[in-house]
Amino acid sequence: MEIFIINLIGATLRVSTPILLAAIGETYAERAGILNLGIEGTMFFGAFIGFFVADKSGSLWLGFLVAVLSGVVFGLLMALLTVTLGVNQHVSGLGITMLCTGLSLFAFRLNYGGRSIPPSIESFQQLAPFKNIPWLNTLTEQYLLTYVAFLVIVPLAWWLLYRTSFGLKIRSVGENPEAADAAGVNVFAVRYAALAIGGGLMAAGGAFLSLAQLGAFTHGIIAGRGWVAIAIVIFGNWNPVRAMWGALIFGGTSALQLRLQTMGLQLPIPYETFLALPYIVTIIALVLAGRNASYPAALLKPYRRE
Amino acid sequence: MYIVDMLGITKTFGELVANDNVDFQLRKGEIHALLGENGAGKTTLMRILYGLYRPDTGIIKVAEQPVEIHSPKDAIANGIGMVTQHFALVPPLSVAENIVLGNTDGFVVNRAAMEAKVAAAADRFGIVIDPKSLVRHLAVGQRQRVEILKALYRNARVLILDEPTAVLVPQEVDALFETLNRLKADGLSVIFISHKLHEVTQITDRVTVLRDGKLIGTVDTKDMSQSQLAAMMVGRETFGVTRKDEQHEQQPVTLRIDNLCAKNDQGMPALTNVCLEVKAGEILGIAGVGGNGQKELAESLCGVRDCASGSIQLAGKELIGKTPAGFTQAGVGRIPEDRHEGMVGDLTVTENLALEHLNEYTRSGVLDHKAIRTRAEELIHQFQIKARPNDPVRTLSGGNMQKVLLARVLSRNPKAVIVPQPTRGLDVGATDYVRQQLLEQRDRGAAILLISEDLDEILALSDRIAVIYEGEIVGILPAGEATPERLGLLMSGAVKEH
Amino acid sequence: METSRLRLRFVKTDNPPVWVRPLIPVLALVVTFILTSALIFWANANPFETYYHFLIAPLTTKVSALEILVKATPLMLTGAAVTFAFAAGYYNIGAEGQLFAGAIAAAGLGVAMKEVPAFITIPTIVIAGFAAGMLWATIPALLKVKLQVDEVVTTLLLNSVMGFIVSALLNGPWRDPNSGWPQSPEIGASAIFFKLIPRSRLNLGFVIGILVILVLWFVLTRTSFGLKMRAVGLGKPAARFAGIHVGRTTLIAALVSGGIAGIAGVAEVAGIQYHLIGDLSAGYGYTGIIIATLGSLNAVGVFIASLFFGLVDAGAQTVSRVLGVPVYLGEITQATMLLVALGFFLLQRYRLRRM
Amino acid sequence: ETPTAEAPVAAAPTAVAPAAAAPTAEVAAPAVTEPELPLFYGAYATPIEEPWDGVIHAALQQAAADGKIRYEFTDDIGYAGDMERVLREIAENQKPAAILGDAFGNEEAVRRVAVEYPEIAFAFGSGLGPAEPNMAVFDNWIHEPGYLSGMIAGGVTQSGVIGVVGGYPVPEVNRIVNAFIDGAKSVNPEAKVIVTFINSWFDPAAAKEAALAQVDAGADVLFAERFGVIDAAVEKGLFAFGNMSDQNALGPETVITGPVWNMAPTVDYLIAQVNAGTFTGMDLKDFSMVGKGGAYLADFHGMDAKIPAELLAKVKETEQQIKDGLFRVDIKEEPPVSD
């Protein structure tokens, strides 16, 4: 039983990583007042370009870097559309997802088209700092990026948001851009920056899948994880640390679901119930938070001076 | 020496010229009023100075040096601070965070240090505020203090206040003026926008008057009387309305409020056992310092707030539990406290005029556009609304918006009229117009409940005056017996009279 | 201030000149063409030829022209559904899930009513699909109206939940006993939408789509409910103050929106697929959002936008086939065109002025 | 032209809509200059990267490279109702000699179009039967090499637990998985097999996670019905079996072998039939079985060295028996259950 739980936790951390990265990215976007539905596409493109560059250059880290940069670029594109031009945020985001998906698959086809097995690369190796203690090893044998996500990105994202002037600007720009503007904050620049950071993190989440978890790129590599991340942002009340708990709950239920199947349990309910659970939990969390859910007040509203 | 020089400023919005070659000069250490009717271009000029708008042409000099002000950041760098009409604060953030926003010392924000620094600044300028509290928990007057402190914290040498007193109660106005005088003594310059001429004559040194975007002139305040200033603004001299005194004792009670209790948005009791009667042909004024339950009272009587208990009767019919539409149908005419809350800005004047009575223009669900349009044209003409039927309401000036609201309500000859703050933010001309309309309604026989924080307005219009304090009616006086002093005592909660 | 005389600036205007509007799609198309040409070259194709097959070739034969209408049918319906909700300020992102709710109803009843004549079955499944979409839309709508829970999120999440429900059905009780494939048994002939034109796929669904568009137009522009919806959408407090039941109006708009999306599901099942499958919708619910926005939330706009998307969708496959360009070019082009067009639409509210 | 192809056209005019009449009239002109090689068209619901359609694509590509046919294709048509339009357009505009693809999930659409174009040979992967005159069906009947793979798996497992990760429990998958299980139990009756379905054709991350869960539950040999599983085996240093194609490249030290589907025999047969004008709607099943080379055990790439010689011999023997028709692998299409 203990083993089962330790295994489960180890898997949960791994499964949560890409979603966590994306959710923090989305948190930044939404905190600045922009709902970025481009998340799914940005992750997909990150997964592709990371793989592509790593494959062609032989350097995983170069691939990862380029992936993050690509996310930044799509974040900036989202900013151009929604911040500068004031285009409807839903549609811009969906458009970017379409664009990213199309571009990735187009380029994938031209470069790797029609192979019967997916092209693969030597992926990132897992770290095993406690090789000699079996149970601890099960927990801690993780990819570097998982460590980075949980131990660096989460605290850093929290610190940046709540303890720095930049974070103060992001929060104020998402709450009341008029006020921020009048206080001398460059609303446009801050939103651009938040979307860029957000995009980078989303793409990092995608690249984790292709460069670490799989070492390959295929269609369906993201499989809706971006939409899950959006749910988690709200579940986490736009707070990176709480988003982490949301990501863990999601990762935990997915991992548990697979393990229960493995145990050959014939459940009286369809196993889809487990898959739907994180979504339902998020909705319930929202209901409980009710009108107290601290939506960034300026979410979805373009800001214009005149 | 001029600390600010704005020369030849022109600003157009589409076809509209909001500022037409305006010159504006501000001396060091003066309080300078900017005066003009609604839509005269005051706010526009100030937004240009603060970098929120870019002028089409014109030069700005600060301390005699030409400067480029592209954004509030530039303005702040040039020592200019602005408190806008609608507060520019971030409600979920603390006072300290709001104040340092955009002006933090370094990248890392040390909370304790930040709060200490803000507290020190508040001390220095004599502004009482707790840096730790969240802005969303503050009252309007306190929020304004945060705004002023925010500007001062950034070493503003020029402080722009756009209609700062519109939202303040008399005591708060006094406190504000005290602060302004102290700042003036420190050598700061203040630009003060207000529609209240007595305030202008009381506190300012000079006055610049705009009309239709054009500069009319700049004068020394001490040389001018209120009516002279008014004449400069609109080009005519006589102002004010006169109330025909009549005896209302014989009239039946139209609106009866019994033991009304209601809660505020935070769920705290805001009204306790309010009992009021308004007779036909009577204006009952509700005086009181803002935030004592006026908002809740008005909303309860408009049907948009659920009452905890009590009764509201119109000509004997109970209204409690009715929807806003039910209130209207029963014959209650009402305007909202914030006119923007009564209008859908993106709908046209015509549509807004019809909005409250759609059923009458509807046959089996289908709208009679022609009838709506005809009616709108009539009302626009009758109420002298300066707008075309198809203009989106958001493009109207405050005064005209108010006229649309009044037209919508008064054209139906309601039995009772609820008017919270009917002239807030309106220029003298528009104010007179609105007051005149209310008096006409009274003479027609309507029961009017006037809720206002402006004592002058209460005294000018009311037949009887009730004073509200902490959600209770602490006294009701006939107009003849009411003096500002007596009302002031009641409003401060020091005494109760029944 | 600097006073150079020849500076050009965009100036906001409330009355864009009339000639601007038709120009926008053309401009957007040109820019999209330029932006995507590089990709087309990369795929060793000629951009002009590509765009010919994309946008013109589908119009040249009757078969493919009819197919555009087939493709436009679900988009018309989801576009109308989204418009209905968005106009009332209710951001229904859940048309996708509601579509599936309608599809489930149609697939279930279509099988159950095998023996019932078509003139009963067809209206029944349409109404049932409407009701099912409505029912599924009730959850977020009630949460919104009663508990102020943001609908953007709940509708988005419920799409995924609906996906799992469909998956549970198709992998469980509804798995096709013949093929064992995760698809429901075929619906009865009496539930199948009749063809409008023989040897094509254009069916009753298209007529229903047109009807819904007409109803949408009528409700939005001619009825008091339409005005109420717009008032609520544009300013809730003001609408509430004016005595409009904001909650009720929102609820009705949300439910009708869900219902219309449900009909889209019915049309796919009864007109195209004849059974429920997990991949029934190529993201029609999401495309509906795009259609509604591109169509500026009005019925005529929605109609035109869905036809255009139908054309591009159909064209993409043609291009890929004829020129050997990866089919994903279609997606790229659609996305680029969408984003460019939206940008231009905003520009129309500005006028270039010499300062 | 053959009578079989012409007769229905002649018989059908009343049913032919005006829309289709015009293009049919044009057939005469290009017929003169028709190039020698017949055009084979691939119309795939999924991207060609998906293994099932990938096998068909690969075989057709090879045939084209060998100069037997001209080959064009379009893919990722999906299941949202586009298949019918695409097929019609292909039939109308390209007028290929044959169209191949997978009908699963688009079954009715394919059949509807097929009857309307009797002059074109339709050969589609399908779980249903063929239809006269021109709808031939095939399927990946690779349960036999699946059984052989299972035998090896049963022999090499140390823990006695074997993991299988599949997409959906559909007959096409169940057949292979059940045969694999039977194979394993034939050499190791005590072996415990755990089966997980990820309910997606394409989510390698989920597949890998499922495999890792099985490893945690004790599995030390994995059957990778889907992509992602081999990766888990590589990571854990375990043996795995590929599926559908030779997947050794995904883990040269990991993938022992696996059932391979080879469409070449089917395609070659189709080409012959089309060229001879003798094509009819038939079940091409046999061409996807071991007997005709349509299914086999993937090359070991040296991994056979890691298998006990005795086991290997037994596998080879069974393989031979299958080829000779002396051994029949049961076809079980019900969803497999974990032990």
Ligand SMILES: Nc1ncnc2c1ncn2[C@@H]1O[C@H](COP(=O)(O)OP(=O)(O)OP(=O)(O)O)[C@@H](O)[C@H]1O
């Ligand atoms: N952003 C804008 N777009 C279009 N027109 C505007 C804009 N801002 C102001 N205007 C117009 O410019 C004119 C001047 O407006 P401004 O706000 O400067 O008036 P004001 O003097 O401040 O009036 P008030 O006393 O009501 O505050 C008005 O007619 C107004 O309609």
Ligand SMILES: Nc1ncnc2c1ncn2[C@@H]1O[C@H](COP(=O)(O)OP(=O)(O)OP(=O)(O)O)[C@@H](O)[C@H]1O
């Ligand atoms: N987007 C806009 N388009 C056109 N005119 C505008 C726009 N925004 C504001 N205005 C005009 O600017 C003027 C000033 O706006 P402001 O928000 O100060 O309202 P106001 O009229 O002063 O009313 P109040 O004092 O009650 O706020 C208004 O009179 C309005 O006509």
Ligand SMILES: [Mg+2]
């Ligand atoms: Mg103003």
Ligand SMILES: [Mg+2]
């Ligand atoms: Mg004003």
